[in-house]
Amino acid sequence: MFAVDLIEWWYLRGWRVVSTGLKHKLSDSLDFFSIGQLFRTLFAPYRQISANTSDEGNRLNAFFDRLISRLVGTVTRLFIIIFGGLAIILEAILGVLFIVIWPVIPFLPVVCIVLTITGVHL
Amino acid sequence: MSQTVLSFNHYSLRARETRLGKKLGKKPVLFFLFVITFLGLAGGIYLLIAHSALCWLCFAVAIITFMFIIWTKCELITVPVGKTDSLDDTLSNDVLAALPANPTPLDIATVIEKTNSGRFLYVRYGISSKLLQNIARDLPNSVSPIFEAAIKIKQGTDSKEIHGAVLAVSIIACHPNNEIILRQMKLEMVDLLDGIVWFNYLNGLVKSVKQRRHSGGIARDLSFGYIPTLQRFGVNISSLREGAMKTQIQLAAHKEILAKMTQIFTSGSRQNVALIGPDGSGRSTIVTAFAEQLLDADSGLPASLRFRQIFKLDAAALISSATERGEIEGLVMHVLGEAYNAKNIIIWLENAELFFEDGVGSVDITNVLLPILEAGKLRIILTMDRQKFLEISARKAPLANALNKIMVTPANQQETMKVLQDQVPILEYQHHVSYTIWALKEAYRLSERYVHDLEMPGRALALLDAAGAYAENMLVTAASVGRAVEKTEGVKVQLAEDDSDKSKLLNLEELIHKRMIDQELAVKTVSDALRRAAAGVRNENRPIGTFLFLGPTGVGKTELAKALSEVYFNGENQIIRLDLNEFVEASDVSRLIADAASDELSLTAQVMKQPFSVVLLDEIEKAHPQVLTTLLQLLDEGILRDAKNKEVSFRDTIVIATSNAGADKIREYVKNRVELSSVKDEFMNWLLSTNVFKPEFLNRFDEICLFKPLSPDDCLKVVDLIIAGTNKTLAPQKIAVTLDDSAKQYLVEKGYDPQLGARPMKRIVQQTVENLVAKRVLTGEASSGANINITREMIERELS
Numbered sequence A: 001m002f003a004v005d006l007i008e009w010w011y012l013r014g015w016r017v018v019s020t021g022l023k024h025k026l027s028d029s030l031d032f033f034s035i036g037q038l039f040r041t042l043f044a045p046y047r048q049i050s051a052n053t054s055d056e057g058n059r060l061n062a063f064f065d066r067l068i069s070r071l072v073g074t075v076t077r078l079f080i081i082i083f084g085g086l087a088i089i090l091e092a093i094l095g096v097l098f099i100v101i102w103p104v105i106p107f108l109p110v111v112c113i114v115l116t117i118t119g120v121h122l
Numbered sequence B: 001m002s003q004t005v006l007s008f009n010h011y012s013l014r015a016r017e018t019r020l021g022k023k024l025g026k027k028p029v030l031f032f033l034f035v036i037t038f039l040g041l042a043g044g045i046y047l048l049i050a051h052s053a054l055c056w057l058c059f060a061v062a063i064i065t066f067m068f069i070i071w072t073k074c075e076l077i078t079v080p081v082g083k084t085d086s087l088d089d090t091l092s093n094d095v096l097a098a099l100p101a102n103p104t105p106l107d108i109a110t111v112i113e114k115t116n117s118g119r120f121l122y123v124r125y126g127i128s129s130k131l132l133q134n135i136a137r138d139l140p141n142s143v144s145p146i147f148e149a150a151i152k153i154k155q156g157t158d159s160k161e162i163h164g165a166v167l168a169v170s171i172i173a174c175h176p177n178n179e180i181i182l183r184q185m186k187l188e189m190v191d192l193l194d195g196i197v198w199f200n201y202l203n204g205l206v207k208s209v210k211q212r213r214h215s216g217g218i219a220r221d222l223s224f225g226y227i228p229t230l231q232r233f234g235v236n237i238s239s240l241r242e243g244a245m246k247t248q249i250q251l252a253a254h255k256e257i258l259a260k261m262t263q264i265f266t267s268g269s270r271q272n273v274a275l276i277g278p279d280g281s282g283r284s285t286i287v288t289a290f291a292e293q294l295l296d297a298d299s300g301l302p303a304s305l306r307f308r309q310i311f312k313l314d315a316a317a318l319i320s321s322a323t324e325r326g327e328i329e330g331l332v333m334h335v336l337g338e339a340y341n342a343k344n345i346i347i348w349l350e351n352a353e354l355f356f357e358d359g360v361g362s363v364d365i366t367n368v369l370l371p372i373l374e375a376g377k378l379r380i381i382l383t384m385d386r387q388k389f390l391e392i393s394a395r396k397a398p399l400a401n402a403l404n405k406i407m408v409t410p411a412n413q414q415e416t417m418k419v420l421q422d423q424v425p426i427l428e429y430q431h432h433v434s435y436t437i438w439a440l441k442e443a444y445r446l447s448e449r450y451v452h453d454l455e456m457p458g459r460a461l462a463l464l465d466a467a468g469a470y471a472e473n474m475l476v477t478a479a480s481v482g483r484a485v486e487k488t489e490g491v492k493v494q495l496a497e498d499d500s501d502k503s504k505l506l507n508l509e510e511l512i513h514k515r516m517i518d519q520e521l522a523v524k525t526v527s528d529a530l531r532r533a534a535a536g537v538r539n540e541n542r543p544i545g546t547f548l549f550l551g552p553t554g555v556g557k558t559e560l561a562k563a564l565s566e567v568y569f570n571g572e573n574q575i576i577r578l579d580l581n582e583f584v585e586a587s588d589v590s591r592l593i594a595d596a597a598s599d600e601l602s603l604t605a606q607v608m609k610q611p612f613s614v615v616l617l618d619e620i621e622k623a624h625p626q627v628l629t630t631l632l633q634l635l636d637e638g639i640l641r642d643a644k645n646k647e648v649s650f651r652d653t654i655v656i657a658t659s660n661a662g663a664d665k666i667r668e669y670v671k672n673r674v675e676l677s678s679v680k681d682e683f684m685n686w687l688l689s690t691n692v693f694k695p696e697f698l699n700r701f702d703e704i705c706l707f708k709p710l711s712p713d714d715c716l717k718v719v720d721l722i723i724a725g726t727n728k729t730l731a732p733q734k735i736a737v738t739l740d741d742s743a744k745q746y747l748v749e750k751g752y753d754p755q756l757g758a759r760p761m762k763r764i765v766q767q768t769v770e771n772l773v774a775k776r777v778l779t780g781e782a783s784s785g786a787n788i789n790i791t792r793e794m795i796e797r798e799l800s
Helices: A002-032 A035-040 A056-104 A107-118 B013-024 B027-049 B055-076 B093-098 B105-112 B116-125 B129-138 B144-156 B164-174 B178-184 B189-210 B228-233 B237-241 B252-266 B283-295 B315-321 B325-342 B366-375 B386-395 B397-402 B413-431 B437-450 B458-470 B478-489 B499-506 B508-513 B520-534 B557-568 B586-592 B603-609 B625-637 B663-671 B676-689 B712-733 B741-751 B759-779 B792-799
Strands: B234-236 B272-276 B309-313 B345-349 B380-384 B405-407 B545-550 B575-579 B614-618 B639-641 B647-649 B654-659 B703-706 B736-739 B787-790
Touching: A002 A056, A002 B013, A002 B055, A035 A056, A107 B055, B013 B027, B013 B055, B013 B093, B027 B055, B093 B105, B093 B164, B105 B129, B105 B164, B116 B164, B116 B189, B129 B164, B144 B164, B144 B189, B164 B178, B164 B189, B178 B189, B189 B413, B189 B437, B228 B234, B228 B315, B228 B325, B234 B237, B237 B283, B237 B309, B252 B272, B252 B283, B252 B405, B272 B283, B272 B386, B283 B309, B283 B380, B315 B325, B325 B345, B325 B366, B366 B397, B380 B386, B386 B397, B413 B437, B413 B458, B437 B458, B437 B478, B458 B478, B499 B508, B499 B520, B508 B520, B508 B557, B520 B545, B520 B557, B520 B703, B545 B557, B557 B575, B557 B614, B557 B654, B575 B603, B586 B625, B603 B639, B603 B647, B625 B639, B663 B676, B676 B703, B712 B736, B712 B741, B712 B759, B736 B741, B736 B759, B741 B759, B741 B792, B759 B787, B759 B792
Parallel strands: B272 B380, B272 B405, B309 B345, B345 B380, B545 B654, B545 B703, B575 B614, B614 B654, B736 B787
Antiparallel strands: B234 B309, B639 B647
């Protein structure tokens, strides 16, 4: 009875639950790596570092400060985007793979038992 | 109700899943499954390397147990409710897993005890499993009516499932005498339905905590500046709230304020919000909830506000680090500049008045803050006490004009109860106790009367928090809250609780007559009124009793007030006495209601300190009419507002006003042997015609008691009372005094004055009896154990 219930769940609700779970996980990862936020602020100055802009000389300094700050910010953000993006892609691939093999999983024990009986080994 | 709705299929898929989930969901079982999976996998890999075909068997075992783990964790532990209205789709997991195939009402009652919601009702509302089982035994053997009621209750309380609490209430509702049962427990059906809603809410809260919140991630703050100085002089409220339980905003008014704050901070107007309201009204909670909302990526806030952080500026730290005024202004400018440049900071000035006036722990930096507030570039939240705001705005109009003011009003009873229900889990976690519903209700009731420094809901919450320390058997009940008030506010909140207090009330006349003579009518009138009050047959929004004592001087008016204080409030010192002949000017009203800080002897200050008292207003006819008008509110509503507009409750006082007005008329009645009770109306009409009191004033009293002059026989009894008092004083020295009848008679002859009553007699006794005793003690004629008998001759000699 349990086995029937398990199989019933596996092919009806289970598949959907696992797919939803993957969606949530990816959404969490996107939030964790702040991907959306990083894209929106890609060229914003890093940590708002700039000189005081009260006089003419400092204004020039501030311009260059901000330019460098933006450059640093862009590089830092790109690095996180790439690193985070790779992690999310990897997570997505593994997740999708799991969902794809999901319907096959209940057959695996049967296949394994058949292989045991037939004495197949590597 | 259709038949399909009530069909309970013990063998439905959901019912089977819940039962299996109950077994597999246990930690040891899950651990065992994990171990098998791991061993199967490890063994399989080993055998695979060893070229054994048995490796497939190991893999098969690992895969099967892995599937069971996934099934258990994703489904069985929390089998979701089904899509149909059938019982096996709507019953909660814990109920469904425990119900037998053909349940009886008793089976259901037994199952409820094992569910979280059932235990919730048990702890909060005192509905024990034994009581529930007894009720279930009285019901017919069919469970259909119970399930039918449960479906209705589920719908009525907007519950997602039929859980233990719903079933418990259904069982009670099905009992023909449910009203009587509930009344015995001081409950109503609506209380239990509220309990279900309360459980649903807390259950939802627990589930929401488990959900992951999106708060921006690791690179959230990369675009925002460094704030080293602000971090030194401020507290980051946003980071404190990250990962904490979400602050729930229960009050609709507070939700509106949050929306208004968002609107102000996203508009082009001045970027400041001043939350103005009394302490305890929830200003800080609003700011905390706003901080959480800002960090919630899913809250739907505009991008210009999302991930902004609220920093509370620490006034004390700023003041202590700057030695001179200029220095502190420079420091504040620097901190605010840093916040502005960071671009993600909202400054919060808690108790903002500290920044706008000089004093201990405060400094006036209006000249720094005003231009910033007027420019409106830096986002600032100010929270301020209403009274302080009025004071400051009267002095600094430009400051008041520069602020976007939002008033935070105190919560009403319903809202406060919701806030208390919301906060109870936190208090329970802190104190390791459980709170009953009566504790919450009592916290509201008592805090409304005795906690003066805060407003609702803060005042009730503060009391509930304090009550945690007075829990018995880890349960906070109404009595625990009462004890907390008694200990923290120094007031006695429950009078007629035990049998001795009840017996006191029943024998009030007898007890009063132990220390005062005659005045049967007045004593009975007062006693009846107090018994009505103690039995709950009184208006809770008025003093316990308000009495006007009329009669000649020295007949026992004050003595009755003292006797009441002793008998009713367990101490003669529980009396607040005001001679109203000292309140003859209109300006004296201010002395009557002066704030406790400026005059601790004002009426309001004394009652605030000692709310369970007899308030004795002597010679009320001499008070200025404006003073009497002020007292009208006291008599009518049981409250007075002090000079600082703080409400002071007189609802636990007995107010007694005394007057000699009409004394001659009373004497005349007595002289003509007229029974005072028969001419009371006539007397009152006469009194009104004299214009001593206005009718609206006299009408405010519960009872007007007429005191008759004492007769010579009464005076003999008064002498006995005075001698009894002297003996009480001498008791530690083991000396007793007795008087001959002739001596007593002589004292009455000498001391009785029809105009002044028994008062001169007290003086005569002091002059004679006490002097005689003193001399004998000093000469050694009377030592410990002696009985001094005083004769008429001895008194005559003493007086000569």
